[in-house]
Amino acid sequence: MSIIILFRADLAPPRDLPIRFNRARQKIYAYNFKHQWWNPFDKGKVVPVSYDWSQVRAERWSQASPLPNGVIFKWGVTLSIVAPGTNNVIDRFPLVTMGADQYAWAYICTYMQKGPSALPLPGEPKDHNDLLWCEIALRLAPKVTWPAGMDLESRTAP
Template structure:
């Protein structure tokens, strides 16, 4: 039991403080690109270096996949769902990367909003809500406060916000 406790303590610590505060996605209509803050990890190996790898893909490679998970507990039936953005290898349907778009909440509506923006521009949409600061967290959420802040590489930050 002591060995299991000694192994699980670093895993739970790392699961709390290693993932970045958020995993933002950026869509640049002028460049027809998706920019993602991609966090790579293997939860079962606390000794491996977990890292963020910002990536960019062409819009033509992006697909949406809806997922639904059902389960039963002693309290009843649980149904969860969402939308994942899948990146396919050009000219194929082979998925090379995935990013969560939504969990519960908006699912298909978020994908429709993004598609309309990328195809027709912001004038075809209702105005968005206020911009979110991905590093703004509640003072009482200690684990997230200890997590690394969202920081895009300077070149990618500029590219994802400007036209070619």
């Protein structure tokens, strides 16, 4: 029974949780996955959201997990969305984990404030549905599909 629950928990989330930053609209778009962690039978659902750039804050976090033979350290950056005019957090989603953390946030801030000309040339955009042959669980997970209206809005200027 526990194997089925763990297998289902691995397949329920989408392949990736992309975030789009639209400088022209001063908005961010997140592919948010919501699920009830305490309910092993909850499939969860994707809730695409958009927020104004002025509502975004970054929170850097770190965690140490003790093990019998040492300690595992994890760190990352979470984007927090605050209610307008306050510091009350209304939503959160991960920016990066075990990666470039504050450097990714600095890159994004520079892009949103000064534009792409202030940054080094980026690499090719990632297709969130392009997976390696060995990523079997991700191949079985739902593909990333943005709602048509949000997909167009997040890629274009007003």
